[in-house]
Amino acid sequence: MRKNEQKILHSAAICGGLSAALFIIFSVAELFHGQYITAGIGFAAAITLCVCFVVTEFIREKSAGRYLQILEEQSSHASTDVLCSLPMPTAILQIDGHILWFNNLFADMINKKSLFDTPIQEIFPDLKWSDVLKSTENVQLESYYNERHYRVEGKILKSQSEDQQSLYTVILYFIDMTDAENMQKQYLDEQTDAAIISIDNYDEILQKTDDSERQQLISHIDRCVSEWVAESNGLLEKTDRDRYLMLFEHQYLQMYIDKKFDVLDRVRALGEGSKLPVTISIGIGTGDHILQNKNHARSAIDMVFGRGGDQAAIKDETQYKFYGGKTKEYEKSTRVKTRAFSSGLKDFIQHADHIILMGHKSADYDSFGAAIGLQRAARSLGKKPYILLDDSPAIANMTSRIYEKEEYDGMIIDAATALDIATEQTLLIVLDTHRPSMLPCPQLLDRVNKVVLIDHHRRSTEFLPACSLIYHEPYASSTCEMVTEILQYLDDGRNMTTLEAEALYVGLVMDTKNFFVKTGARTFEAASALRRYGVDTTAVRQLFKVDKTDYENRAAIIEQLYMFTDNIAIAVWTQKIPNEKVVASKAADDMLTISGVEAGFVVYVLDGTVGVSGRSLGKVNVQVILEKIGGGGHMTVAGAQIRGETSEGVQMLLENAILEYIDENAK
Numbered sequence: 001m002r003k004n005e006q007k008i009l010h011s012a013a014i015c016g017g018l019s020a021a022l023f024i025i026f027s028v029a030e031l032f033h034g035q036y037i038t039a040g041i042g043f044a045a046a047i048t049l050c051v052c053f054v055v056t057e058f059i060r061e062k063s064a065g066r067y068l069q070i071l072e073e074q075s076s077h078a079s080t081d082v083l084c085s086l087p088m089p090t091a092i093l094q095i096d097g098h099i100l101w102f103n104n105l106f107a108d109m110i111n112k113k114s115l116f117d118t119p120i121q122e123i124f125p126d127l128k129w130s131d132v133l134k135s136t137e138n139v140q141l142e143s144y145y146n147e148r149h150y151r152v153e154g155k156i157l158k159s160q161s162e163d164q165q166s167l168y169t170v171i172l173y174f175i176d177m178t179d180a181e182n183m184q185k186q187y188l189d190e191q192t193d194a195a196i197i198s199i200d201n202y203d204e205i206l207q208k209t210d211d212s213e214r215q216q217l218i219s220h221i222d223r224c225v226s227e228w229v230a231e232s233n234g235l236l237e238k239t240d241r242d243r244y245l246m247l248f249e250h251q252y253l254q255m256y257i258d259k260k261f262d263v264l265d266r267v268r269a270l271g272e273g274s275k276l277p278v279t280i281s282i283g284i285g286t287g288d289h290i291l292q293n294k295n296h297a298r299s300a301i302d303m304v305f306g307r308g309g310d311q312a313a314i315k316d317e318t319q320y321k322f323y324g325g326k327t328k329e330y331e332k333s334t335r336v337k338t339r340a341f342s343s344g345l346k347d348f349i350q351h352a353d354h355i356i357l358m359g360h361k362s363a364d365y366d367s368f369g370a371a372i373g374l375q376r377a378a379r380s381l382g383k384k385p386y387i388l389l390d391d392s393p394a395i396a397n398m399t400s401r402i403y404e405k406e407e408y409d410g411m412i413i414d415a416a417t418a419l420d421i422a423t424e425q426t427l428l429i430v431l432d433t434h435r436p437s438m439l440p441c442p443q444l445l446d447r448v449n450k451v452v453l454i455d456h457h458r459r460s461t462e463f464l465p466a467c468s469l470i471y472h473e474p475y476a477s478s479t480c481e482m483v484t485e486i487l488q489y490l491d492d493g494r495n496m497t498t499l500e501a502e503a504l505y506v507g508l509v510m511d512t513k514n515f516f517v518k519t520g521a522r523t524f525e526a527a528s529a530l531r532r533y534g535v536d537t538t539a540v541r542q543l544f545k546v547d548k549t550d551y552e553n554r555a556a557i558i559e560q561l562y563m564f565t566d567n568i569a570i571a572v573w574t575q576k577i578p579n580e581k582v583v584a585s586k587a588a589d590d591m592l593t594i595s596g597v598e599a600g601f602v603v604y605v606l607d608g609t610v611g612v613s614g615r616s617l618g619k620v621n622v623q624v625i626l627e628k629i630g631g632g633g634h635m636t637v638a639g640a641q642i643r644g645e646t647s648e649g650v651q652m653l654l655e656n657a658i659l660e661y662i663d664e665n666a667k
Contacts, residue, residue: 086103086105086173087105088105088173088174088175088176089102089103089105089106089108089109089173089174089176090102090103090105090106090171090172090173090174091103091106091115091120091171091172091174092169092170092171092172093120093169093170093171093172094169094170095133095156095168095169095170097119097120097121097129097132097170098117098118098119098120099115099116099117099118099119099120100116100117100169102115106174109145109174110123110145120172123145124143124144124145124152126143126144127141127143127152128141132154132156132170132172133156135155135156137155138153138154138155139152139153139154139155139156139170139172140152140153141153143174148176148178149176149177149178149181150174150175150176150177151174151175151177152172152173152174152175153172153173153175154170154171154172154173155170155171156168156169156170157169157170157171188250188251189249189250189251190249190250190251191249191250191286192247192248192249192250192290192293193247193248193249193250193253193284193285193286193293194245194246194247194284194285194290194293194294194296194297195245195246195247195248195282195283195284195285195297196243196244196245196246196282196283196297196298196300196301197225197243197244197245197246197280197281197282198242198243198244198280198281198282198283198301198305199218199221199242199243199278199279199280200278200279200280200281200309200310201276201277201278201279201309202241202242204276205217205218205276205278208276209276217270217278220270221267221270221278221280222238224263224266224267224270225244225263225267225280228262228263228266229246229248231252231255231256232248232249232252232255232256233248233249233252234246234247234248234249234252235247235248245294247290250286253284253286253314256312257314257323260323260324260664261282261311261312261323261324263280263282264279264280264282264310264311264312264324267279267280268310279309279310280309280310281301281304281305281309281310281311281312282301282304282311282312282313283297283298283299283300283301283302283303283304283312283313283315284296284297284300284312284313284314284315285297285298285299285300285315285316286314286315286316287316287317288316288317296315296316296317297315299315300313300314300315300320301313303315303320303459303461304322305459306458306459306472306474307322307458307459307474308458308474308475308635310324311323311324312324319461320461322624322627323664335485337471337473338471338482338485338486338489339489341469341471341486342486342489342490343489344469345377345452345469345486345490346377346381346490348427348450348452348468348469349377349378349381349383349427350381350383351425352383352425352426352427352450353423353425353426354383354384354386354421354422354423354425354426354427355375355378355383355384355385355386355426355427355429356385356386356387356388356418356421356422356426356427356428356429356444356448357370357371357374357375357385357386357387357388357429357431358371358387358388358418358428358429358430358431358439358440358441358444359371359388359389359430359431359432359433359440360431360432360433360435360438360439360440361390361438361439361440362390362391362392362394362581363389363390363392363394363395364392364394364395364432364507364510365394365395365398365480365503365506365507365510365511365543366432366478366479366480366507366508366510366511367431367432367433367479367507368387368389368392368395368398368399368503368507369398369479369480369483369503369504369505369506369507369508370431370432370454370478370479370480370482370483370504370507371387371429371431372387372402372499372500372503372504373480373483373484373487373496373500373503373504374429374431374454374483374486374487375387375411375500376487376495376496376497376500377486377487377490377491379495380490380491380494380495381490385411386410386411386412386413386417386418386421387411387412387413388413388414388415388418388440388441388444389412389413389414389440390414390415390440393578393579393582394579394581394582397542397543397545398503398506398543399412401499402499405499415440415441415443415444418441418444419441419443419444419447422444422447422448423447423448424447424448424449425449426447426448426450427448427450427452428444428445428448428450428451428452429451429452429453429454430451430452430453430454430455430464431454431455431479431483432454432455432456432457432479433455433457434453434455434457434459434460434462434463434464434472435460435462435463435464435632436462436464436465437462445464445465449468450468450469451464451466451467451468452467452468452469452470452471453467453469453470453471453472454471454472454479454482454483454486455471455472455479456472456473456474456475456476456477456478456479456481456482456634457474457632457633457634458474458623458632458633458634458635459472459474460627460632471486474634475520476522476523477508477511477512477518477519477520477523478507478508478510478511478512478523479507479511480504480505480507480508480511480526481508481522481523481526483504484504484508484526484529484530485522485526488529496533496534497534498533498534498535498536500533501530501533501534501535502530502535502536502539502540502543504530505527505530505531505535505537505540506540506543506544508523508526508527508530509540509544511637513589515527517617517618517636517637518634518636518637546586547579549577549578550578550579550582550583550586553577553583554583554586554587554590556573557571557573557583557584557587557602557604558571558587558590558591560572560573561591561594561600563596563597564655564658565658565662566596567596567597567598567599567619567620568597568598568599568600568601568620568658569591569594569597569599569600569601570600570601570602570603570651570654570655571587571591571600571601571602571603572602572603572604572647572648572651573587573602573603573604573605574604574605574647575605576605580604580605580606580611581604581606581611581613583604584602584604584611584613585602585613585615585639587602587613588600588601588602588613588614588615589615591615592615592616592617598616598617598619598620599614599615599616599617599619599620599622600614600615600616601613601614601615601622601654603647603650603651603654604647605647606641608643609641609642609643610641610642610645610646610647610649610650611639611640611641611642612626612629612631612639612640612641612642612650612654613639614626614631614633614637614638614639614640615636615637616635616636616637617636618635618636620661621635621661622634622635622636622637622638623635623638624661625638625654625657625658625661626638626639626640626657628657628660628661629642629650629653629654629657630642
């Protein structure tokens with residue numbers, strides 16, 4: 001049917017119907033006033049118009065029939081017999097979206113029999129006709145009707161009329177996907193997820209409580225965990241004295257997420273008022289068959305341990321998601337792990353041809369001090385050590401003292417030299433980072449067969465591959481503290497020089513903010529050991545002296561500070577200054593001395609990147625916040641470097657991350 005012809009006939013039918021209605025009203029009125037002749041004329045006119053309306057509709061349907069006959073003759077796709085026999089709702093529409101023909105299944109779907117010339121968008125408002133016309137070959141769209149989901153497929157057909165004019169029509173098939181999707185959802189909901197639940201610091205509970213108190217505490221933990229598992233009708237089995245295995249249907253995982261794994265808070269509340277905090281860690285595997293989910297759960301619980309515990313991690317095939325982590329890492333009193341690691345490290349050093357020590361990019365006192373301490377252990381075992389160092393102005397005061405000593409000639413090397421030296425028998429020791437992207441020469445990882453990791457940062461999803469030996473303790477204040485303990489088991493520091501002891505001590509002091517944050521008994525024990533090795537605190541203090549310009553720039557950054565929330569401050573610094581990374585981190589430290597500030601962030605500009613330094617007194621987890629924008633670190637000290645963004649863009653990302661963190665931790 002030609003479009004203009006259809007419009008004319010349609011308009012005529014409407015006008016005729018309205019006119020007939022008016023004549024009937026007029027005739028009734030005349031009849032009421034006794035004007036029988038006039039009323040009769042009116043009724044006759046109304047009848048005539050009704051006849052014309054019926055004839056017009058007959059002409060329209062006959063015209064549509066002629067059009068369908070043309071389609072049947074020239075396009076097998078629109079064959080009436082085939083269309084009528086299709087086991088799915090089908091409709092043929094004009095190029096303007098009006099329904100021209102439909103089968104019984106389509107009428108049953110809409111629950112209407114009279115649909116001729118109805119615009120399809122009146123039935124499916126979310127089906128955009130412009131998207132249909134954009135389809136160059138086949139139509140493939142989605143739509144909803146009466147709470148059911150349909151996949152809409154079809155094609156635009158072209159035919160020739162008797163007068164050789166092009167006729168376009170659209171045929172659409174409506175495939176009901178609702179039942180299949182419900183079945184798929186049911187299948188996914190009923191899949192079995194696996195969880196491993198571990199009691200943190202179980203050994204400390206055994207050592208620091210008497211029998212009756214210990215049994216009571218463990219009983220309370222068992223009850224909390226059992227009640228939490230019962231919420232999902234899950235299966236719980238205690239596989240060890242401090243570990244549980246849980247199996248539950250996937251449909252309940254979102255419930256646990258929505259409740260923010262409140263079992264962490266319940267268990268933590270058991271230790272309130274005690275000097276021994278009680279926490280648990282949860283690793284959940286999902287998205288695969290039950291055996292693989294159990295492996296995912298193991299990986300997730302390992303990740304939680306690397307992040308300090310007291311949180312939940314969910315792992316699927318592609319990513320980790322973390323929840324909780326409100327408390328600081330709890331220091332372990334036992335040194336069994338340190339002793340075992342030291343023994344393994346000694347064996348590795350003795351059987352290596354070269355020892356290369358590598359910290360993170362833009363080395364700080366902690367990574368460099370740890371390298372200086374371990375190079376003495378390598379020398380004591382008869383090996384020549386090398387320290388890979390990039391341009392690091394933050395430690396210029398220390399490196400200048402190293403270069404003055406003839407003993408260390410040739411020890412500090414660059415990346416190119418390290419690649420020339422490295423062989424398959426070379427031992428690579430990575431310090432103060434576990435992220436390959438943070439290394440000054442990640443290519444070394446492929447050159448050597450043995451890689452040893454020593455790090456104290458809370459674990460991120462990026463981790464060194466194929467490490468031969470790992471000493472990763474997020475409770476430690478610094479890598480220098482960890483290395484100091486290792487040295488006591490290697491040679492008890494007998495051959496350590498005063499300069500080397502001071503390098504370790506300054507790294508420890510730097511990361512603890514002069515023993516102000518993240519310190520424990522083992523921190524002070526390490527500091528005491530370094531004092532016995534000859535540390536001169538006056539000489540160490542000289543290393544912390546700052547340039548007058550740097551001090552002025554720190555003050556200028558603080559002037560830009562604004563309170564984003566009641567207790568979180570942000571400063572944005574866009575000017576190019578010397579030592580911007582060091583100055584920014586020092587400015588973030590200074591923010592914490594301001595009344596009411598519990599966490600501070602400095603956004604600053606580097607070459608090609610925008611950096612963020614975050615500091616906290618402990619109530620706000622700056623690591624979790626900066627992880628949301630690609631950074632990481634510790635609960636109280638964290639940072640991020642972002643490429644491809646302006647300082648304003650990073651500022652907005654940071655503010656959104658803070659708001660998201662606040663929302664996640666809202667009670």
